Amino acid sequence: MSTALRPAAKDRTNRENAVDDRPPHICVCVPTYRRPLLLGSCLCGLKAQDAKGFSYSIVVADNDVLQSARNVVDDARRQSSVEIFYCVNSIPNISRARNTALKHARGDLIAFIDDDETPHPLWLTGLYATYVQCAVDGVLGPVAPDYEGTPPRWLVESRLCERTSLPTGTPLSNVRDMRTGNLLFARAIVLGDEEPFDPRYGRTGGEDTAFFQKKLEEGRRFVWCEEAIVFETVPRERQTLRYFVRRAVLLGATAATRERRLGLSTIKSVAAANLYAVALPFALLLGYHHFVKVLVKDCNHLGKLLAHLGVKVVRERSST
Missing domain, CATH: 3.90.550.10 (Spore Coat Polysaccharide Biosynthesis Protein SpsA; Chain A)
Known part of the structure; x- marks a missing residue:
């Protein structure tokens, strides 16, 4: 520049x-x-x-x-x-x-x-x-x-x-x-x-x-x-799988509060959650880090869908 x-x-x-x-x-x-x-x-x-x-x-x-x-x-x-x-x-x-x-x-x-x-x-x-x-x-x-x-x-x-x-x-x-x-x-x-x-x-x-x-x-x-x-x-x-799974679920639930329950984003999350779930065993074959990335993405969409159903698995973020 x-x-x-x-x-x-x-x-x-x-x-x-x-x-x-x-x-x-x-x-x-x-x-x-x-x-x-x-x-x-x-x-x-x-x-x-x-x-x-x-x-x-x-x-x-x-x-x-x-x-x-x-x-x-x-x-x-x-x-x-x-x-x-x-x-x-x-x-x-x-x-x-x-x-x-x-x-x-x-x-x-x-x-x-x-x-x-x-x-x-x-x-x-x-x-x-x-x-x-x-x-x-x-x-x-x-x-x-x-x-x-x-x-x-x-x-x-x-x-x-x-x-x-x-x-x-x-x-x-x-x-x-x-x-x-x-x-x-x-x-x-x-x-x-x-x-x-x-x-x-x-x-x-x-x-x-x-x-x-x-x-x-x-x-x-x-x-x-x-x-x-x-x-x-x-x-x-913060260097644990539990931390990233928990954060992904909470971020998904928070995103749900800004979206319509039956909107296009929800439909996309339904499709993505299923696709990532199917991809998990194949990702594991490629390496544990690939498995983790797919799992975190899946948890994000699951967190959003559960929140739309009135279920919040994680309610607050960690203070760490």
Whole structure:
């Protein structure tokens, strides 16, 4: 991608700086829940950002009424020249935590990163440069797994922990490629939204999918930045088949809440669930990692179908 600003991007930059000569400000929002060690690593990475062409601050939204993140934030604040603000959301709900962070954020741009992720030093710079060059409403980037210990071979070969990878500047139109764990967007796109992240998905997951679906329907444009990478810690408790099966069932059940019970998507899930079930023994012959991938896909569709029947095998996501 050319480094020269497109005319639309120049106009946007001029508008942002029309009031004064200060550079644009990015507020990085970090929702957290009882993961102080991981949060500490995340904040270390955020404090070390090589900011070019903008200033930035950090807002940590603690989703724990016991304020387990307060000491970590206080320690980080004492050792940083970057402004770090701490706030508490007393009801465990990831959507409410994200909304609380947004209410305390300042600046023209908002970034989101998860508390179990550590950003590359050029993370924000990459997101911001792509935002300006492409003249869009938001930019997303890749999330690479950082395994605790030596992961099982089937997990690495199945690539279940690997996320989307696309050329920088690629437009995004499928919510399956869009998550809030690595995101930058113009604050203007949430102005007027009392609760940009729907609390109904705050205990099950899927709040980011609902957010992006709404914004795409509003005509907002998002692109990809492959260089703006963050690394997600994958603890040992997430390196089990049970974890991925449980997550797949819950994601399927959550998807069912956004779809009509007798719609085309349900028909497709009925067909897919049967096809994947038949394919399981053949996948096993090809290798255990193939079996796992097919099983997880099957469980996703089964979770959706069971939810449509009023049966929810898994009701909340794990806090790990």
